[in-house]
Amino acid sequence: MSDTDREEILRVLEEGARELAEALADLDEIRAGQRPQPESWSALECVEHLTLTETALLQRLKDARPSGSSHEDRAREAKFKDLALNRSRRIEAPERVVPKGCAKSIAEALEEFNTTRRETVRFVEEFPGDLRWWLTTHPLITRPVNCYEMLLLMAMHPKRHARQIEESREAARHETDPK
Secondary structure (H helix, E strand, C coil): CHHHHHHHHHHHHHHHHHHHHHHHHHCCHHHHCCCCCCCCCHHHHHHHHHHHHHHHHHHHHCCCCCCCCCCCHHHHHHHHHHHHHHCCCCCCCCHHHHCCCCCCCCCHHHHHHHHHHHHHHHHHHHHHCCCCEEEECCCCCCEEEEHHHHHHHHHHHHHHHHHHHHHHHHHHHHHHCCC
């Protein structure tokens, strides 16, 4: 993998974590635990889900196998980014990454996510080959993905939920300040 590609995926991973932290900034614990709608997750549940998902997908990266050739597809990478950020399309989470209510506070949940994200970053920094030559599976994608694509999805995931949290915060502001 080129240094440029490694730097890019590390930048996007950091960006996703930063956007999540910004969406959670100054969110009080009561609001963090409230679901904006019965079928939606609270901010606290979103962060727990992100940690569960990141942990599961990182394990899939670690279990990836070399394919013998590059599976680079920049158009597919761009499509994955767009789909991951498209909040108009609901994505049903697999049962194993549905939040169980384990996180006690936003600070605790965010620290757990950041710990897992640091493991993902370390994986990228220490990966000896080209991520696009290694294949794994994603639970929501029918054909194999290369490890670079998986990392793009992992990087976009907190951005998607940061937007969800921001949307629910904005809706709550309108409820309490109906100007």
